[in-house]
Amino acid sequence: MLANKIISTGLQYLGTPYVFNAPSYQTDSFDCSSFIKCIFEMNGIILPRNSRQQFEVGVPISFDQIKKGDLLFFTTSERKNRKRLSRIGHVAIYIGQDQMLHTYRQGKKVMISVLNSYWKESFIGAKRVV
Secondary structure (H helix, E strand, O other): OHHHHHHHHHHOOOOOEEOOOOOOOOOOOEOHHHHHHHHHHOOOOOOOOOHHHHHOOOEEEOHHHOOOOOEEEEEOOOOOOOOHHHHEEEEEEEEEOOEEEEOOOOOOEOEEEEOOHHHHHHEEEEEEOO
């Protein structure tokens, strides 16, 4: 299953440092969207560079229908009062069991996080691209 291959690729980068606006096409550091772009591209799916552009591709999925490999989009405290696409400030990949693989915020690294109340309250939408 392609979603499992993408997740497996992403798990190889656990602990890789977060750097805002990290350059594409390298794996020494990532921001949230360059990480997603990279692991999908390594598995043959080309995605746009930033999270707002990534939100514009794929099939919309409701939160209760998400499956492994779906992209999860969130707002941030800086963006929550903006309109439409400009509200999106974070992207992650759903890996099952109420968990996501992602990287965010300076000082953090690629990690697995539980979809807890913080993330659920920040959730904007999900897209299926696999």
